[in-house]
Amino acid sequence: MNLRILLLLVMLAFTSAGVGHANAQGDDTNAGPEPRQKIHYQIAPQPLNTALRDFALTSGLQVSFPDDVTLGRMSREVAGLYTPEEALSELLAGSGLSFRFTSVDTVTLERAGRSILSPAPAGKSHSPAANASRVPSSESPVAVKPVVVPEIVVKDVHERNEPDQESVKDIAGAVNVVTREEIQRARPKNADEMLRRVPGVNVLDEYGQGLRPNIGIRGMDPRRSKNILLMMDDIPLQPALFGDASTYYMVPIERIDHIEVIKGGATVLYSPNTQGGLINFIQKRIPTTPMFSTTNTFGSFNLLQSDTQYGGHWGNFGAQLGYLRRQSDGFRDRSKSQLDDFTMRFEANPDDRTRMTTNISWYDETTQTPGSITPSQYRNDRTLAGKPNDEFKGQRGAIDVTASREIDAHNTAKIIVYGNVFERNWYIQDQAANGTLLSTSTNFLRKFNVFGVMPQHQFKFSLFGLDQQITSGVRYHAERLTDITGIGTAGSKISRTTNNADLESVAYAAYTETAIRLTEAFTISPGIRWEQVNQSRETMNAVPPAGGNFKGYKTTQGLIYGTGVKYQLTPDSMLFGHVHTTFRPPTFANAVDPTSGTTQDLSAERALSSDVGIRSILVPGVSAEVALFRTEFSNQIVQQGSRFVNAGKTLMEGIESTVSLDWGEMVRPLQGFVTRGSITLLRPKSLFGATDGKDLPYAPRMTFYGLVGYYHPTGASIEADAMYIAQQFTDGANTQTENALGTNGAIPSYTIWNLRFNYAPPKAKWAIFAGVRNLTDESFIAQRTTGSFIGIQPGEIRNFYGGVSWRF
Numbered sequence: 001m002n003l004r005i006l007l008l009l010v011m012l013a014f015t016s017a018g019v020g021h022a023n024a025q026g027d028d029t030n031a032g033p034e035p036r037q038k039i040h041y042q043i044a045p046q047p048l049n050t051a052l053r054d055f056a057l058t059s060g061l062q063v064s065f066p067d068d069v070t071l072g073r074m075s076r077e078v079a080g081l082y083t084p085e086e087a088l089s090e091l092l093a094g095s096g097l098s099f100r101f102t103s104v105d106t107v108t109l110e111r112a113g114r115s116i117l118s119p120a121p122a123g124k125s126h127s128p129a130a131n132a133s134r135v136p137s138s139e140s141p142v143a144v145k146p147v148v149v150p151e152i153v154v155k156d157v158h159e160r161n162e163p164d165q166e167s168v169k170d171i172a173g174a175v176n177v178v179t180r181e182e183i184q185r186a187r188p189k190n191a192d193e194m195l196r197r198v199p200g201v202n203v204l205d206e207y208g209q210g211l212r213p214n215i216g217i218r219g220m221d222p223r224r225s226k227n228i229l230l231m232m233d234d235i236p237l238q239p240a241l242f243g244d245a246s247t248y249y250m251v252p253i254e255r256i257d258h259i260e261v262i263k264g265g266a267t268v269l270y271s272p273n274t275q276g277g278l279i280n281f282i283q284k285r286i287p288t289t290p291m292f293s294t295t296n297t298f299g300s301f302n303l304l305q306s307d308t309q310y311g312g313h314w315g316n317f318g319a320q321l322g323y324l325r326r327q328s329d330g331f332r333d334r335s336k337s338q339l340d341d342f343t344m345r346f347e348a349n350p351d352d353r354t355r356m357t358t359n360i361s362w363y364d365e366t367t368q369t370p371g372s373i374t375p376s377q378y379r380n381d382r383t384l385a386g387k388p389n390d391e392f393k394g395q396r397g398a399i400d401v402t403a404s405r406e407i408d409a410h411n412t413a414k415i416i417v418y419g420n421v422f423e424r425n426w427y428i429q430d431q432a433a434n435g436t437l438l439s440t441s442t443n444f445l446r447k448f449n450v451f452g453v454m455p456q457h458q459f460k461f462s463l464f465g466l467d468q469q470i471t472s473g474v475r476y477h478a479e480r481l482t483d484i485t486g487i488g489t490a491g492s493k494i495s496r497t498t499n500n501a502d503l504e505s506v507a508y509a510a511y512t513e514t515a516i517r518l519t520e521a522f523t524i525s526p527g528i529r530w531e532q533v534n535q536s537r538e539t540m541n542a543v544p545p546a547g548g549n550f551k552g553y554k555t556t557q558g559l560i561y562g563t564g565v566k567y568q569l570t571p572d573s574m575l576f577g578h579v580h581t582t583f584r585p586p587t588f589a590n591a592v593d594p595t596s597g598t599t600q601d602l603s604a605e606r607a608l609s610s611d612v613g614i615r616s617i618l619v620p621g622v623s624a625e626v627a628l629f630r631t632e633f634s635n636q637i638v639q640q641g642s643r644f645v646n647a648g649k650t651l652m653e654g655i656e657s658t659v660s661l662d663w664g665e666m667v668r669p670l671q672g673f674v675t676r677g678s679i680t681l682l683r684p685k686s687l688f689g690a691t692d693g694k695d696l697p698y699a700p701r702m703t704f705y706g707l708v709g710y711y712h713p714t715g716a717s718i719e720a721d722a723m724y725i726a727q728q729f730t731d732g733a734n735t736q737t738e739n740a741l742g743t744n745g746a747i748p749s750y751t752i753w754n755l756r757f758n759y760a761p762p763k764a765k766w767a768i769f770a771g772v773r774n775l776t777d778e779s780f781i782a783q784r785t786t787g788s789f790i791g792i793q794p795g796e797i798r799n800f801y802g803g804v805s806w807r808f
Contacts, residue, residue, distance in 0.1 A: 036083045042352060043078040043091065044409055044460065045467050049166045051075035051091055052109075058352070059084045064102070065109035070166065073097070073571060074467070079409060096571060163282050165258050170515075172525050172564025173266025173578045174200075174611050174627040174656070178259040185709075185719060185758055187297060187769050187803065189305065191253045195279070196723050197705050198261050199656035199678040200629075204698065205782035208331050208796035211339070211367060212392075213250045214783075217263060218629060219652035219684035219699040220276035223783075224248075227584075229270060229278035233359075235400055237281075239422040239448035240479050242505040242533050243588040245273055248424050249363070249396055252341050254295070254307040254324050257284040264609040264629055265582040268511050268527035268560050269471065275582040275607040275631055276652075283359070286311045286318040286347050291807050299801030303328045311345070318347035330368070331797050334385035337367035353406040363396040369426075372784075372791030374435065375742040382779060382794035387429050389441070389491035394424040412458045422448040428788045429490040435741050435790045442788070443495040445484040452477040466520065472512040480504045481588070500540045503588045507533045511560075525564035525578075531604075532557035533585045537592040550597030556585040556604050569616075577612035590637055590644050603646050607633045621665025626657045638688075649687035650696060656680040672713070677706040691732035700749075702726040715761040724751045730784045742792040743784055750780035750795070770802035 043054045049070040056063045061084055078090045088099055088107065102108045162180065169175050176198045188194055190210025192203045204214035204222050213230070216222030224246035230237040238245045259281055265274040290312025297305040304327050311320025322345075327338040344360040371387025398420035405413050425445045430438040456473035481503040486495030513527030538551040562580025569575060584605040585591070592599055613627030629652075636648025658678040664671030684699035686692060695701070707721040728747040729735070738745030753775040760767035777798035784792055 036085070038081040038083050038086075041078045041080065041082055041087045042406070042409075043075065043087075044406070044412075045077045046075055047164075047167055047170060048073040048075045048091075048095060048097075050164045051078075053164060055084075055088060055091060059087065060105070062106045063109065064106060070097075070109075077409060163257050163285055165282075168260045168262065168280075169615075171262060171267050172523070172566045172576045174263040174576075174613055174625070174629065175266070176261045176263075176625075176658070178261070180258045183253065183256065183258065185717060186756065187295075187758075187771065187801070188253050189297075189303070189773075189801075191250055191256065191259070191281070193773075194253065194259060195261075197678065197707075197721075199658055199680045199703070199705075200263060200277070200654075200682075201261065202698065202700060202703060202725070205795045206793065207335050207337075207367075207369060209328065209335075209337050209367065211250055211337065211365060213247050215279065216698060217261075217276035218631060218654070218680075219682050219696055221696070222698055227273060228276050229273045230281075231270070231278065232281040233283055233400070233402070234270075234280065234454070235416060235418045236450075236452070236477070239420075239424075239450065240481050240503075240505065240588070241450075241477065242272065242507050242585055243479060243481055243503055243535060245587075248392075249394060249422060251281050252324055252326070252339075252363075254305070255283055255322070255341070255343060256281045258282050263627070264578070264611055264631055265560075265562070265580045265607070266564060266578045266609075266611070267525075268513050268529040268562065268580070269473075271509065271511075271529055271531055271560055272583045272585060272604075275584065275605075275609055275633070283345075286313060286320045286345055288313050290314070293805065293807035295803065295805035297801055297803035299328075300799035301329045301331050303799075303801060305803070313347070316349045318345075320345045330370070331799065332370045332383045332385055332794070334368045334388045334390075335370045337365070339363065339365040339367075354404070356401070356403045358399070358401045360399050361397070363394070363398075365392070365394045367392045369428075371429075372742070372789040372793050374791050375738055375740070378742065378781070378792045378794055383797065386791055387431075387437070387789065389429045390427060391493075392424070392426045394422070396420060396422045410460050412460075414456045414458075416454040416456075417452070418454075419451045420448075422450075425493075427488075427491075427493055431788075431790050437490070439490055441488050441490045441492065441495070443486040443488055443493070445486065447482045449480045450478070463516075466517040468517060469515040470512060471514075473510070475507070475509040477507045477509075478505070497542065500542070501594070502538045502540060504536045505533055505588075507531065521568040523566045525566070527562060527564075527580075529560040529583075530557070531560065531583050531585075533604075535585075535588060535591045537588060537594065537597065539597070545595075547596060552592035552597035552599055554586065554591035554599050554602075556591070556602075558583055558604050558606070569614075573614065573616035575612075575614050577610070579608070579610040582607045582609055586637060586644075600644055602637060602644060603635060605633060605636050605646070605648075607631050619666070621662040622660070624657065624659045626655070628655050629653065647688060650685065651687055652682065652684045652696070652699070654680060654682035672711045674709045674711065675707070676709075677704070679704045686732060691734075694732055694734045695729050697730055697732060698728050700726040700728045713762075715759055715764070715767075717756075717758045719756045719758075720753065722751055722753050725749060741790055743786045743790055745784065747781045747784065750778055752778055752780070752795075765808050766804065766806035768802075768804050770800075772798065772800050774798045 041058055043051050052063050073095050075091050076093050078087050097109050099107050099109050165177050165179055178194045183194060192210040195201050196203050200218045202216045202222050206212050206214055213225045214222045215225045215228060217228050220227035226245040230247060232251050238247050261277060261279050263277040270278050292310045294308040306325045309320060309322040322343040324341040329336050342362045346358040348356045369390045369392050370385035371390055373384050373386040377384050400418035402416045407413060427441055427443045429441045432438060454475045459470045461468050483501045483503060484497055485499040486497045488495030509531045511529035513525060515523055515525050517523045533556045535554045539549045541549060560581050560583050562578060564578035567575040586602045590600055590602060609631045611627045611629035615625040617623045631652045633650045635646035637644050637646060638648040661675040663673040680703045682701050684696040686694050686696060704724040707719060709719040711717040726749045731744055735744050736746050754773050755775050756771035758769045774796060780795040782793045782795040
């Protein structure tokens with residue numbers, strides 16, 4: 001309370017000085033911009049950054065502000081007829097922020113104390129604090145030293161429609177955002193490059209293409225990303241979310257505006273598989289004004305990335321068409337890949353309270369998969385192919401519709417309807433146990449069909465004079481997998497079917513989560529979710545096995561619950577924490593015995609996940625986030641003999657931290673220099689059986705990412721970054737010594753350096769860029785594999801790229 005009183009007194013002192021300065025110069029209204037007409041505003045109380053977006057769309061003005069000034073701030077409701085000045089003053093009341101017109105149609109936001117002392121050459125400065133209390137000051141204008149306002153880049157009009165990047169930070173837990181600015185500067189080949197920046201995230205490379213994600217969070221096994229939840233615009237990406245969450249498709253990074261990473265099941269709004277966390281890819285929106293854009297990247301190994309888009313808004317309707325072509329020979333022999341991605345996006349705003357979005361996409365990929373190599377091959381030439389005849393082919397068609405309606409100032413409804421078809425055929429040459437290639441191949445032919453409906457309702461109300469919020473919803477999700485295995489000749493796509501199974505999951509969920517503000521600074525967010533999953537497996541072999549074809553069923557259900565807590569220490573510092581349970585149902589293979597159809601007596605895997613931390617702007621230019629986390633499983637599904645049982649116990653705990661330094665905010669001559677670093681220290685332990693006390697597979701005890709950049713006002717920039725991954729084990733026994741085939745043994749630590757150059761003049765419609773990945777040509781093991789691929793998969797070698805983008 002003393003801190004809040006002190007801040008209030010300081011604010012009043014600055015306000016009084018600023019008003020006196022303004023009064024000394026006179027308060028002639030003719031000195032400012034011409035009076036503007038009143039228009040109708042309907043802006044609900046919400047995070048300030050999203051409220052400012054609504055204000056910009058309604059008023060037609062551009063609103064500019066540094067990213068940090070709205071952090072943790074809420075807006076007031078603005079409903080009725082106002083001039084833009086009146087509406088913005090009402091919106092910012094009590095926020096400690098002021099605004100001024102820097103041009104006829106551009107408004108700049110700043111902290112009230114700073115802006116009132118600053119000169120406003122393009123118009124008068126407006127401060128909610130000053131409007132509330134105009135106290136004359138005896139201080140002479142000559143004695144007031146103007147404060148230099150940091151340079152603010154005003155966005156083009158077409159960028160006003162960009163999705164919000166800050167709203168996810170309202171969740172009471174550890175949350176990271178890979179921003180659109182980071183993605184634009186990095187010019188990444190795939191999403192893996194960007195996710196490696198996030199503390200707690202471990203990404204395994206696979207052939208250097210990033211087409212099949214292998215992502216783990218906080219010690220979860222990253223192989224096939226089956227222990228996390230992947231989404232795009234809140235829609236699940238995994239082709240069989242409940243039956244087999246293994247992921248064989250990754251959304252092209254060219255379609256993504258920014259990436260949200262929510263750690264450790266910190267909210268019941270999403271499920272299942274959130275025990276480590278979830279990743280939500282947010283798509284780019286249609287630009288406000290019609291625009292054609294193209295970005296073309298060329299690089300080593302005949303890399304070509306060509307992304308072309310055309311779209312815009314015409315009145316209340318928007319449309320955009322996109323085509324992406326990506327192809328590469330790969331850094332290894334027999335590792336060519338090519339993909340074509342077609343997208344259509346439509347937006348409609350029938351009125352100022354309704355928004356409808358439709359996405360249609362078609363993805364077609366063909367990739368040679370060179371398999372794994374022996375340790376001796378890896379040491380002599382890590383670009384060799386171990387499996388010269390293998391090929392993966394994937395096709396995905398998807399459509400989704402999202403409609404949202406602001407019913408009134410207190411009620412908002414949203415519904416998402418989605419569906420997709422994904423077919424992936426993998427033709428894999430067989431290997432003997434000693435790694436020798438055989439003349440036959442096993443062809444895995446799978447087709448997935450997914451359909452889902454997710455209605456959601458948000459209710460806002462006032463209690464004890466404070467704004468409260470309840471979010472409730474339900475979900476229906478159905479998926480069907482046709483799983484065919486065939487035997488053929490190596491290199492041939494013709495095979496004889498040996499197994500044909502039809503697997504289905506139908507899942508129902510209902511949830512509610514409440515944000516209860518007990519004081520202006522203190523919020524708790526209890527939530528509860530119910531999940532039920534009905535699974536079935538039916539064999540349809542033309543030549544039935546000895547026991548005949550069968551059909552088996554399994555139903556799994558449970559409650560997910562928890563509470564999050566937020567405490568706003570200051571406008572720039574927030575404490576957060578949560579404790580939640582999580583839910584992961586048995587996969588198809590575990591729920592119903594694939595050989596007999598017998599229902600396995602298994603429960604969903606349950607974990608207790610928690611973290612506590614703080615995110616803060618320590619001083620202007622220095623921001624940081626630190627979190628302690630813990631995830632404990634008590635009933636993981638493990639195999640004992642010929643049976644699966646809920647007997648696995650594991651513990652993942654540690655600390656993760658991110659620090660960002662904008663040196664120009666602290667030392668003016670260093671304007672443009674930025675440093676960012678993130679580190680995770682992890683203790684991943686098995687707590688049962690022969691592996692008790694051992695580290696979990698593919699869970700490095702330390703990961704680090706660091707970046708140093710310089711950004712010149714002319715649009716030129718240079719970035720150098722590094723990623724360090726500590727030693728990882730590939731088995732539960734923590735075998736250290738490498739075996740003869742390379743399938744077992746520790747993966748040594750490694751560091752990867754990258755270098756990037758960009759030149760994008762502020763008002764130009766073009767940009768050029770270039771870079772080097774794996775600058776020092778570090779030789780590292782990405783994975784050790786068994787089964788269909790026996791040996792070592794090497795990490796990507798040094799490669800160069802460059803390109804140009806333009807829009808008009």
